[in-house]
Amino acid sequence: AKRCASMSSSSKQKQKQKQKQQGSCREASHAGSWYTDRGDELSAQLERWMSEAKADEAEVEDGVVRAIISPHAGYSYSGPTAAYAFKHLRARHARRGIKRVFVLGPSHHFWTKQCLVPAVGVDTYETPAGDLKLDTELLESLCKQWSALFGRMSLDVDEEEHSIEMQLPYIAQILHTTEPPSSSSSASSASSTTAAKTTEKATTRQETLLVPILVGSLDSATTAAVGRALRPHLADEDNFFVISSDFCHWGKRFQYTFYDKSQGEVWQSIEALDRLGMQVIESGNAKRFAKYLKTYKNTICGRNPIAVLLHAMQGLEPELRARFVRYAQSSKCKKLSDSSVSYAAAAVC
Numbered sequence: 621a622k623r624c625a626s627m628s629s630s631s632k633q634k635q636k637q638k639q640k641q642q643g644s645c646r647e648a649s650h651a652g653s654w655y656t657d658r659g660d661e662l663s664a665q666l667e668r669w670m671s672e673a674k675a676d677e678a679e680v681e682d683g684v685v686r687a688i689i690s691p692h693a694g695y696s697y698s699g700p701t702a703a704y705a706f707k708h709l710r711a712r713h714a715r716r717g718i719k720r721v722f723v724l725g726p727s728h729h730f731w732t733k734q735c736l737v738p739a740v741g742v743d744t745y746e747t748p749a750g751d752l753k754l755d756t757e758l759l760e761s762l763c764k765q766w767s768a769l770f771g772r773m774s775l776d777v778d779e780e781e782h783s784i785e786m787q788l789p790y791i792a793q794i795l796h797t798t799e800p801p802s803s804s805s806s807a808s809s810a811s812s813t814t815a816a817k818t819t820e821k822a823t824t825r826q827e828t829l830l831v832p833i834l835v836g837s838l839d840s841a842t843t844a845a846v847g848r849a850l851r852p853h854l855a856d857e858d859n860f861f862v863i864s865s866d867f868c869h870w871g872k873r874f875q876y877t878f879y880d881k882s883q884g885e886v887w888q889s890i891e892a893l894d895r896l897g898m899q900v901i902e903s904g905n906a907k908r909f910a911k912y913l914k915t916y917k918n919t920i921c922g923r924n925p926i927a928v929l930l931h932a933m934q935g936l937e938p939e940l941r942a943r944f945v946r947y948a949q950s951s952k953c954k955k956l957s958d959s960s961v962s963y964a965a966a967a968v969c
Contacts, residue, residue, distance in 0.1 A: 669703035683715030687861035717800030725783030732836035847931020865922020871959025
């Protein structure tokens with residue numbers, strides 16, 4: 621995918637207008653509000669956060685991570701936490717290259733009992749950090765092979781939702797600035813013409829494609845079935861999965877005020893609750909996670925994408941496990957009139 625900065629402003633605008641008319645491009649509808657719409661400023665911000673993301677809570681080897689869990693709030697709140705997850709995407713891409721990035725996000729505004737993928741004809745997702753091409757063939761295959769599990773969403777539904785979009789600037793920044801190992805290789809003994817053709821083929825072969833999946837309000841049987849459907853793709857080491865989720869939404873405005881006073885102040889109770897859920901996710905047991913949610917009703921908005929991941933991980937060899945590397949809260953609640961959202965970053969390897 622070409623970087624937006626590679627075009628003049630007028631050329632880019634004309635292309636975007638043409639793509640929009642054709643319905644082939646999903647606009648970065650939350651740019652300019654949830655995060656900056658200035659490409660250079662956004663790239664610098666993302667690079668700074670990733671460079672500062674050093675003290676992981678759990679030790680994870682560089683380049684071995686196959687999936688991450690990342691928050692999706694406005695970047696001023698969750699951007700630094702997300703960096704702890706996305707630095708592992710960069711390490712993986714630099715180590716062996718990635719062919720596809722699957723992004724599973726919850727649906728906040730549109731109710732559906734299945735998973736939805738972009739509308740037919742949409743082949744590009746726009747970000748200020750560079751555009752991303754979709755794997756339209758794979759998306760079509762999912763809808764045909766698993767028609768009861770995967771459907772299509774309208775472009776309006778797609779652009780209204782933020783859970784997938786908030787992962788895209790990090791993905792674009794990393795893919796457009798990180799060279800996979802083989803893309804720079806060329807035969808030193810070959811002629812310049814042959815070397816140029818070889819490099820061109822390698823670049824084409826290694827273009828990383830996006831597979832966005834909006835996860836609806838799935839029942840337990842459908843959650844397990846979607847996990848089974850995606851399991852071969854998670855098993856493929858050329859793929860990388862991004863699971864979009866915030867953790868506890870606490871306060872009267874979220875209609876959730878669980879408070880265990882034995883943990884201390886309200887924010888400490890929230891953290892204890894979240895960390896219990898994180899431990900369950902780290903166990904890899906989808907049934908335990910479902911029981912945790914039923915018991916505590918924790919308002920983890922990406923609970924369905926997380927559950928799909930846990931089901932997809934079942935039976936894989938070698939075994940995959942999630943490790944949480946960062947936790948944060950938007951504010952530290954001290955009284956019932958306060959509110960906060962929790963953010964967690966995890967690496968799956």
